[in-house]
Amino acid sequence: GAVVSQHPSRVICKSGTSVKIECRSLDFQATTMFWYRQFPKQSLMLMATSNEGSKATYEQGVEKDKFLINHASLTLSTLTVTSAHPEDSSFYICSAAGTAKNTEAFFGQGTRLTVV
Protein backbone atom coordinates (compact mmCIF):
# COMPACT_ATOMS: atom_id res chain seq x y z
CA GLY A 1 0.00 0.00 0.00
CA ALA A 2 0.92 3.65 -0.16
CA VAL A 3 3.30 5.11 2.40
CA VAL A 4 2.70 8.10 4.60
CA SER A 5 5.60 9.26 6.72
CA GLN A 6 5.04 11.33 9.82
CA HIS A 7 7.86 13.07 11.65
CA PRO A 8 8.84 13.25 14.44
CA SER A 9 7.50 10.13 16.10
CA ARG A 10 8.04 11.58 19.55
CA VAL A 11 8.66 15.10 20.77
CA ILE A 12 8.94 16.69 24.17
CA CYS A 13 8.72 20.45 24.37
CA LYS A 14 8.50 23.11 27.01
CA SER A 15 5.26 24.85 27.74
CA GLY A 16 4.89 27.99 25.62
CA THR A 17 6.98 26.79 22.70
CA SER A 18 5.72 25.71 19.28
CA VAL A 19 6.08 22.30 17.69
CA LYS A 20 5.81 21.36 14.03
CA ILE A 21 4.74 17.92 12.87
CA GLU A 22 5.24 16.87 9.26
CA CYS A 23 3.18 14.46 7.23
CA ARG A 24 4.50 13.30 3.88
CA SER A 25 3.01 11.06 1.25
CA LEU A 26 6.02 9.24 -0.16
CA ASP A 27 4.69 7.55 -3.27
CA PHE A 28 1.49 9.30 -4.23
CA GLN A 29 0.06 12.78 -4.50
CA ALA A 30 -2.17 13.58 -1.56
CA THR A 31 -4.80 16.07 -2.55
CA THR A 32 -6.37 15.82 0.89
CA MET A 33 -4.76 15.28 4.26
CA PHE A 34 -6.46 14.77 7.59
CA TRP A 35 -5.14 15.49 11.05
CA TYR A 36 -6.41 13.50 14.01
CA ARG A 37 -5.83 13.69 17.71
CA GLN A 38 -6.09 10.74 20.04
CA PHE A 39 -6.52 11.14 23.76
CA PRO A 40 -5.46 8.27 26.03
CA LYS A 41 -7.85 5.32 25.82
CA GLN A 42 -10.08 7.21 23.42
CA SER A 43 -10.77 7.10 19.73
CA LEU A 44 -9.39 9.36 17.07
CA MET A 45 -10.93 12.76 16.71
CA LEU A 46 -10.67 14.58 13.45
CA MET A 47 -9.13 18.00 13.94
CA ALA A 48 -9.03 19.35 10.43
CA THR A 49 -9.06 18.54 6.75
CA SER A 50 -6.58 20.21 4.45
CA ASN A 51 -6.63 20.38 0.69
CA GLU A 52 -3.49 21.25 -1.19
CA GLY A 53 -3.22 24.93 -1.85
CA SER A 54 -6.21 26.03 0.18
CA LYS A 55 -7.02 26.79 3.79
CA ALA A 56 -7.73 23.90 6.12
CA THR A 57 -11.24 23.17 7.31
CA TYR A 58 -11.32 22.81 11.08
CA GLU A 59 -13.77 20.73 13.06
CA GLN A 60 -15.93 22.41 15.63
CA GLY A 61 -14.06 23.14 18.84
CA VAL A 62 -10.59 23.05 17.29
CA GLU A 63 -8.73 26.34 17.59
CA LYS A 64 -7.34 27.23 14.18
CA ASP A 65 -4.93 29.77 15.62
CA LYS A 66 -3.48 27.18 17.95
CA PHE A 67 -3.25 24.31 15.50
CA LEU A 68 -1.84 25.76 12.31
CA ILE A 69 -2.11 23.52 9.28
CA ASN A 70 -0.26 24.06 6.06
CA HIS A 71 -0.65 21.94 2.94
CA ALA A 72 1.65 23.67 0.53
CA SER A 73 2.37 20.76 -1.77
CA LEU A 74 0.77 17.52 -2.88
CA THR A 75 3.17 15.52 -0.73
CA LEU A 76 3.52 17.53 2.45
CA SER A 77 1.24 18.85 5.16
CA THR A 78 2.37 20.29 8.47
CA LEU A 79 0.63 20.77 11.79
CA THR A 80 2.11 23.36 14.11
CA VAL A 81 0.99 23.40 17.72
CA THR A 82 1.60 26.98 18.80
CA SER A 83 2.26 28.05 22.37
CA ALA A 84 1.90 24.48 23.54
CA HIS A 85 0.49 23.69 26.96
CA PRO A 86 0.46 20.42 28.91
CA GLU A 87 -3.17 19.82 27.89
CA ASP A 88 -1.99 19.68 24.27
CA SER A 89 -0.04 16.53 25.10
CA SER A 90 -1.52 13.84 22.92
CA PHE A 91 -0.99 11.46 20.04
CA TYR A 92 -1.42 13.18 16.69
CA ILE A 93 -1.95 11.16 13.51
CA CYS A 94 -2.21 12.29 9.93
CA SER A 95 -3.74 10.50 7.01
CA ALA A 96 -3.59 11.19 3.32
CA ALA A 97 -5.97 10.61 0.45
CA GLY A 98 -5.33 10.86 -3.24
CA THR A 99 -8.90 11.09 -4.45
CA ALA A 100 -11.98 12.97 -3.34
CA LYS A 101 -13.63 9.83 -1.98
CA ASN A 102 -10.85 7.63 -0.76
CA THR A 103 -11.52 3.96 -0.38
CA GLU A 104 -8.44 3.55 1.70
CA ALA A 105 -6.95 6.05 4.10
CA PHE A 106 -3.21 5.86 4.51
CA PHE A 107 -2.05 6.82 7.95
CA GLY A 108 1.21 8.11 9.29
CA GLN A 109 2.91 6.48 12.23
CA GLY A 110 1.69 9.14 14.62
CA THR A 111 3.50 11.68 16.80
CA ARG A 112 3.50 11.50 20.57
CA LEU A 113 3.66 15.08 21.85
CA THR A 114 4.49 15.69 25.49
CA VAL A 115 4.44 19.24 26.78
CA VAL A 116 6.25 19.78 30.06
Next chain:
Amino acid sequence: GEDVEQSLFLSVREGDSSVINCTYTDSSSTYLYWYKQEPGAGLQLLTYIFSNMDMKQDQRLTVLLNKKDKHLSLRIADTQTGDSAIYFCAEIPYSSASKIIFGSGTRLSIRP
Protein backbone atom coordinates in the same frame (compact mmCIF):
# COMPACT_ATOMS: atom_id res chain seq x y z
CA GLY B 1 -25.96 11.95 13.04
CA GLU B 2 -22.92 9.88 12.30
CA ASP B 3 -21.85 7.52 15.04
CA VAL B 4 -19.86 4.31 15.31
CA GLU B 5 -19.93 2.22 18.49
CA GLN B 6 -17.77 -0.62 19.74
CA SER B 7 -17.24 -2.37 23.03
CA LEU B 8 -14.06 -1.21 24.76
CA PHE B 9 -12.44 -4.49 25.77
CA LEU B 10 -12.19 -8.09 24.65
CA SER B 11 -10.10 -10.84 26.20
CA VAL B 12 -9.60 -14.19 24.47
CA ARG B 13 -7.44 -17.23 24.99
CA GLU B 14 -4.56 -17.77 22.61
CA GLY B 15 -5.65 -20.01 19.76
CA ASP B 16 -9.34 -19.16 20.09
CA SER B 17 -11.27 -16.95 17.70
CA SER B 18 -11.82 -13.28 18.50
CA VAL B 19 -14.97 -11.50 17.38
CA ILE B 20 -15.03 -7.73 17.56
CA ASN B 21 -18.38 -6.06 16.96
CA CYS B 22 -19.31 -2.62 15.71
CA THR B 23 -22.54 -0.78 15.03
CA TYR B 24 -22.93 2.29 12.89
CA THR B 25 -25.76 4.71 12.28
CA ASP B 26 -25.34 6.09 8.77
CA SER B 27 -27.00 3.72 6.33
CA SER B 28 -25.50 5.60 3.41
CA SER B 29 -21.97 4.46 4.28
CA THR B 30 -20.26 3.10 1.23
CA TYR B 31 -17.11 1.74 2.84
CA LEU B 32 -16.53 0.21 6.25
CA TYR B 33 -13.08 -0.44 7.64
CA TRP B 34 -11.18 -2.25 10.32
CA TYR B 35 -7.93 -0.72 11.54
CA LYS B 36 -5.38 -2.08 13.97
CA GLN B 37 -3.34 0.12 16.26
CA GLU B 38 -0.42 -1.29 18.17
CA PRO B 39 0.91 0.62 21.20
CA GLY B 40 2.42 3.96 20.24
CA ALA B 41 1.95 3.36 16.54
CA GLY B 42 -0.26 4.70 13.79
CA LEU B 43 -3.15 2.89 12.26
CA GLN B 44 -2.79 -0.09 10.02
CA LEU B 45 -5.60 -0.89 7.64
CA LEU B 46 -6.56 -4.52 8.12
CA THR B 47 -9.42 -4.82 5.72
CA TYR B 48 -12.40 -3.01 4.31
CA ILE B 49 -15.73 -4.02 2.89
CA PHE B 50 -18.03 -2.37 0.40
CA SER B 51 -21.58 -1.81 1.54
CA ASN B 52 -22.92 -4.10 -1.19
CA MET B 53 -21.06 -7.09 0.27
CA ASP B 54 -22.10 -9.33 3.16
CA MET B 55 -18.82 -11.02 3.87
CA LYS B 56 -15.16 -10.72 3.10
CA GLN B 57 -12.46 -13.19 4.08
CA ASP B 58 -8.73 -12.57 4.08
CA GLN B 59 -6.59 -15.31 5.62
CA ARG B 60 -7.38 -15.31 9.35
CA LEU B 61 -9.71 -12.33 9.08
CA THR B 62 -13.43 -12.54 8.31
CA VAL B 63 -15.61 -9.46 8.06
CA LEU B 64 -19.38 -9.79 8.27
CA LEU B 65 -21.73 -6.96 7.38
CA ASN B 66 -25.41 -6.90 8.30
CA LYS B 67 -26.77 -3.83 6.59
CA LYS B 68 -30.26 -4.23 7.97
CA ASP B 69 -28.99 -4.06 11.54
CA LYS B 70 -26.05 -1.77 10.66
CA HIS B 71 -23.72 -4.21 12.30
CA LEU B 72 -20.16 -5.00 11.33
CA SER B 73 -17.95 -7.65 12.87
CA LEU B 74 -14.33 -8.74 12.58
CA ARG B 75 -13.43 -12.32 13.35
CA ILE B 76 -9.79 -13.23 13.90
CA ALA B 77 -9.22 -16.97 13.73
CA ASP B 78 -6.51 -18.67 15.80
CA THR B 79 -5.76 -15.52 17.78
CA GLN B 80 -2.07 -15.01 18.53
CA THR B 81 -0.21 -12.78 20.99
CA GLY B 82 0.76 -10.54 18.11
CA ASP B 83 -2.90 -9.74 17.60
CA SER B 84 -2.94 -7.78 20.86
CA ALA B 85 -3.87 -4.25 19.85
CA ILE B 86 -6.72 -1.80 19.63
CA TYR B 87 -9.07 -2.43 16.73
CA PHE B 88 -11.01 0.45 15.26
CA CYS B 89 -14.13 0.15 13.19
CA ALA B 90 -14.63 3.08 10.82
CA GLU B 91 -17.01 4.25 8.14
CA ILE B 92 -17.12 6.83 5.42
CA PRO B 93 -20.68 8.10 5.19
CA TYR B 94 -21.72 9.09 1.70
CA SER B 95 -22.27 12.66 2.84
CA SER B 96 -18.89 13.15 4.47
CA ALA B 97 -16.62 13.36 1.40
CA SER B 98 -13.72 11.28 2.71
CA LYS B 99 -14.08 12.17 6.37
CA ILE B 100 -13.68 8.92 8.25
CA ILE B 101 -15.78 8.33 11.35
CA PHE B 102 -14.07 6.07 13.90
CA GLY B 103 -15.47 3.95 16.65
CA SER B 104 -13.98 4.13 20.12
CA GLY B 105 -11.74 1.14 19.51
CA THR B 106 -11.77 -2.31 21.11
CA ARG B 107 -8.71 -3.33 23.09
CA LEU B 108 -8.00 -6.98 22.40
CA SER B 109 -5.92 -8.79 24.98
CA ILE B 110 -4.70 -12.35 24.63
CA ARG B 111 -4.34 -14.67 27.61
CA PRO B 112 -2.24 -17.84 27.53
